Amino acid sequence: MDEIKNRIKELTTILNEANYNYYNLDNPTITDQEYDKYIRELITLEEKYPDYADPNSPTKRVGGEAIDVFKKVAHKIPMISLANVFNEEEIREFTTRIKNAGFKPEYVCELKIDGLGVSLHYEHGKLIFAATRGDGQVGEDITHNVKTIKTVPLDLKRDIDIEVRGEIYMNKVTLEKLNREREKNGEVKLQNVRNAAAGSIRQLDPKIAAKRHLDTWIYHLPNPLDYGLKTHYEALEFMKELGFKVNPASKLVKDEEGILEYIKEYTAKRKDLPYEIDGVVIKVNNIAMQQELGSTVKYPRWATAYKFPAEEVLTKLKDIKFTVGRTGQITPNAVLDPVIVAGSTISRATLHNEDYCKMLDLRIGDIVAIKKAGDVIPEVVEPKIERRTGEEIPFKMITTCPICGSPLVKIGNVDYFCENSACPKKNIESLIHFASRNAMNIDGLGDEIIEDFYNEGLLKTIPDFYNLKNYRENITELEGYGAKKVSNILIAIEESKKNSLERLIFGLGITGIGAKNAKLLASTYKTMENLSKATYDDLIDIRDIGEILAQNIVSYFNNPLNLELINTLKDIGLNMTYIGNQIKSHPLITDKKFVITGTISFMSREDIKSLIESYGGKAVDSVSQKTDVVIVGDSPGSKYTKALSLGITIWNEEKFQEIVNNL
Numbered sequence: 092m093d094e095i096k097n098r099i100k101e102l103t104t105i106l107n108e109a110n111y112n113y114y115n116l117d118n119p120t121i122t123d124q125e126y127d128k129y130i131r132e133l134i135t136l137e138e139k140y141p142d143y144a145d146p147n148s149p150t151k152r153v154g155g156e157a158i159d160v161f162k163k164v165a166h167k168i169p170m171i172s173l174a175n176v177f178n179e180e181e182i183r184e185f186t187t188r189i190k191n192a193g194f195k196p197e198y199v200c201e202l203k204i205d206g207l208g209v210s211l212h213y214e215h216g217k218l219i220f221a222a223t224r225g226d227g228q229v230g231e232d233i234t235h236n237v238k239t240i241k242t243v244p245l246d247l248k249r250d251i252d253i254e255v256r257g258e259i260y261m262n263k264v265t266l267e268k269l270n271r272e273r274e275k276n277g278e279v280k281l282q283n284v285r286n287a288a289a290g291s292i293r294q295l296d297p298k299i300a301a302k303r304h305l306d307t308w309i310y311h312l313p314n315p316l317d318y319g320l321k322t323h324y325e326a327l328e329f330m331k332e333l334g335f336k337v338n339p340a341s342k343l344v345k346d347e348e349g350i351l352e353y354i355k356e357y358t359a360k361r362k363d364l365p366y367e368i369d370g371v372v373i374k375v376n377n378i379a380m381q382q383e384l385g386s387t388v389k390y391p392r393w394a395t396a397y398k399f400p401a402e403e404v405l406t407k408l409k410d411i412k413f414t415v416g417r418t419g420q421i422t423p424n425a426v427l428d429p430v431i432v433a434g435s436t437i438s439r440a441t442l443h444n445e446d447y448c449k450m451l452d453l454r455i456g457d458i459v460a461i462k463k464a465g466d467v468i469p470e471v472v473e474p475k476i477e478r479r480t481g482e483e484i485p486f487k488m489i490t491t492c493p494i495c496g497s498p499l500v501k502i503g504n505v506d507y508f509c510e511n512s513a514c515p516k517k518n519i520e521s522l523i524h525f526a527s528r529n530a531m532n533i534d535g536l537g538d539e540i541i542e543d544f545y546n547e548g549l550l551k552t553i554p555d556f557y558n559l560k561n562y563r564e565n566i567t568e569l570e571g572y573g574a575k576k577v578s579n580i581l582i583a584i585e586e587s588k589k590n591s592l593e594r595l596i597f598g599l600g601i602t603g604i605g606a607k608n609a610k611l612l613a614s615t616y617k618t619m620e621n622l623s624k625a626t627y628d629d630l631i632d633i634r635d636i637g638e639i640l641a642q643n644i645v646s647y648f649n650n651p652l653n654l655e656l657i658n659t660l661k662d663i664g665l666n667m668t669y670i671g672n673q674i675k676s677h678p679l680i681t682d683k684k685f686v687i688t689g690t691i692s693f694m695s696r697e698d699i700k701s702l703i704e705s706y707g708g709k710a711v712d713s714v715s716q717k718t719d720v721v722i723v724g725d726s727p728g729s730k731y732t733k734a735l736s737l738g739i740t741i742w743n744e745e746k747f748q749e750i751v752n753n754l
């Protein structure tokens with residue numbers, strides 16, 4: 092428990108220091124993504140171990156303290172912050188919690204402006220004072236500077252006592268002009284619009300703030316019921332009528348699909364806006380519902396902020412681990428502090444090879460920037476050298492296999508290999524590859540099961556897959572392997588014997604031959620025997636089979652051990668011919684285009700695509716007017732929203748399973 096207690100203390104220190112630097116000094120020392128990661132971890136730990144929570148925990152507070160050079164102002168109604176969500180699944184969790192509380196609300200979607208929160212107070216329609224958020228309870232009096240902002244009305248259109256809240260911000264063009272002037276004068280450029288706005292509003296001399304051409308959007312009325320207003324959208328219109336600048340992008344939507352469509356729209360428009368936004372704020376529209384839903388100590392339950400996925404985020408490189416692939420290639424991998432990138436949590440990333448690590452001068456303990464290459468594969472971009480403490484450990488390439496201890500051999504200019512043919516990890520990876528979805532597609536034989544069978548001595552070589560039926564009783568005695576599970580695995584193994592030739596070619600693991608080229612070879616040569624006799628000159632005449640692949644194929648079939656393996660598999664009964672596509676027909680599938688979005692619990696995406704293709708349908712990646720059906724699973728993406736807007740037929744999981752069961 093000391094470890095938990097120390098981690099809570101460590102996180103509390105990190106976040107309190109970050110809050111002070113961000114809110115009091117306008118000098119953020121960690122990124123928003125790092126802050127979000129730490130605050131979520133601390134919330135989780137405090138909920139699980141409440142006795143260890145610090146009374147001054149940053150989870151109980153919002154922002155930092157008011158600085159002494161400004162008069163302190165107490166907020167009669169606290170200016171609490173919003174909880175963050177980062178992807179579609181979390182948005183649906185937010186709306187589901189509200190539904191489960193017995194409500195079916197409309198929502199107002201607003202742009203999340205990257206600026207500085209402000210509270211404006213009026214008496215008899217005249218501006219009395221303006222204050223920052225501060226710590227949510229006490230802010231700073233910034234009236235002298237706010238009066239210089241031309242979009243803040245000094246006199247309202249009605250004689251009214253009112254408090255409104257919004258965001259002070261700086262336009263992109265204004266920041267560019269300001270930085271050009273600062274550069275001319277030899278001054279340091281301002282980093283971003285948020286820092287520029289915050290720094291401007293905290294100037295003691297209002298003449299400086301006036302030159303910065305700040306702006307505002309007003310988006311919140313703390314006490315709408317006092318003015319006879321029943322919805323948040325009515326409050327926005329009311330504030331607009333009084334003379335406040337209210338963002339016209341705010342929109343009333345019916346449900347979560349409307350929320351997702353709004354997010355999609357402004358994700359696309361974001362770069363073209365004259366001001367910076369870092370997300371979308373989602374609020375329950377009905378005020379009575381808001382009050383019933385209430386708030387936690389820190390966040391309202393009726394609102395949340397969706398934050399746009401960062402193109403690049405920072406996290407800590409905790410370690411570098413080396414893995415062995417099925418060809419024996421050694422790959423360094425980054426072990427990272429978990430961080431959210433493009434909506435998903437990343438804790439590991441490939442470092443490619445020794446040269447890549449040395450080029451970046453990576454060191455264990457570095458703060459590194461990572462991104463998703465092509466929105467799929469996490470990649471370390473660079474270390475933040477300015478964040479180094481001197482305790483980081485420089486990268487060092489290993490010289491022996493991390494699994495079997497054999498000396499590594501450098502082949503070519505970059506890659507290291509373990510050439511021990513008996514290396515357990517190398518063998519395990521080869522077996523995993525053989526059984527994988529795009530190879531022999533042996534259902535039920537996942538990575539962990541293959542490792543279990545390997546460690547039990549039941550599965551050492553590829554032919555051993557087809558001898559597992561002789562060890563049914565031994566397998567059933569293993570923990571977690573019931574009779575039905577074992578029976579299903581053995582049936583799948585027997586079924587794999589019928590696979591078309593291309594699956595076997597890919598499963599053999601010929602260097603450089605992927606699933607696509609395996610199918611090309613199978614359709615060209617028709618039988619394994621024909622392929623085994625193909626010459627180098629024959630092979631390089633085939634489209635997409637270049638010199639290197641041709642040499643790899645010839646080398647593979649020139650190895651007597653490989654020929655012996657193929658003959659053994661033939662004797663066992665594996666199909667050695669190209670079957671090709673045996674198209675069946677079904678009125679709901681044949682000649683139709685399908686898009687798959689979300690997770691289907693009973694079938695993988697690849698299996699769904701194969702099924703569609705086997706009945707003469709076509710699986711495509713994007714939704715258009717030419718799409719016939721969208722198959723929707725759990726946590727669907729924006730494709731689902733687009734399909735709804737186009738009126739395309741939707742099959743949910745139950746509908747799809749019903750169709751599959753009747754094929």
